[in-house]
Amino acid sequence: MNAPRPAYRGRFAPSPTGPLHFGSLIAAVASYCDARAAGGEWHVRIEDIDLPRARPGAERAIMSALERYGFAWDGPVVRQSERTAMYEDALDALRDRDDVYACACTRRELEAAPIGAGGERVYPGTCRDGVPANRSGRAARAWRLRVGASRMAWRDRLQGPQAQDLARDVGDFVVQRADGLFAYQLAVVVDDDAQGITDVVRGADLLAATGWQLEIRRLLGLAPVRHAHLPLVVEADGSKLSKSASAAAVAGLPPAQVLLQTLNLLQQQPPAELAQASTRQILDWATLHWQPARFTGLPKVPIAQQQGLEV
C-alpha cells in the first residue's frame, strides 16, 4: 500500500507529442493554482506511454516552457515510459480476478461496431467468453477490461454531476494494445495512485475518459480522486484547440502576456497592475486570488459532445 495521501496533491501530465500549446498551458496554470491555493503539491508527469506518438525533443520543449512560465514543481519529473513494470502489475491483478480478457479482433473487424456516446466504437463482446475458434490462431492479443453493467456516477468540481453507462456507451475497452503498449486509461490511473494524486485538474476533452478511469480504479480497489475538468478553449472557427490542431505553440510569445491572457480566459480577472509583472509574480497573484467558482460562468461540456480521447 502507498503512504497516506496528503490533503491535496495535484499534477500536470502533458503528452510529449509536440511543444506546450495554449490548451495545455491552461491546464498547467489551473492545476498549479488549484494545488498551490490549497497548500498542496504539484507534480509533473510526462505521459509518453504512446512512444510511437512521442516526438523527439517535445519533452525538453515542454519542460523549458514550464520553466519560462515560472512554474515550480515538486519531486522528480516522472515518465510513463519508465513505469512499465507498474502497469504490468496492475494488468496482472486485473487478470487474476478475470476482469480482463484477451481479444483477437482486428481494427478492421470492429469497424462495423457503433460509435458510443464516449466517441469510441463500442466493443461488441466478440472475445468476451474466449477467442472464437476462427480467430484462435492469431498471435496478437489486446487485453480488454470487462466493464460492469452499472452506471458510473460522479461529481466533477466544475462540470457538475456526471453519469456514464459504460456497457452501453463504451463497451469493454482496451487496457493493453495488441502491440504490447499499455493504454493511457490504465497508465493514468496507476500513475495517479502511485503518486498519491488527490486532485485531477485537466481539460474537458478527458471528461468522457473519466468514467473508464473510475472503473479501473474501482476494480483495482484504489483510493478515490477529485476531478475538475476545465472548459475547452476553442479556436475562432469553433474547432478544438489541441496539440494536433493548428494552434500555434505558445513558445515565442511573451510568457507574462500569455499567462495574463490565460487567467482572463479562466475568469480570474488579473488587475492591470500585473501588466509589468514577472511570470512568477503573476502565478503568485493567481494562486493567492484563485477562485475556481468563477469557472461556473464558463460553458459546461456534456460528455456526449466529447469526440475522441486524444491524449
Ligand code: GLU
Ligand atoms: N496526457 C494528457 C494530455 O496531454 C493528459 C492526461 C491527464 O491529465 O489525465 O492531454
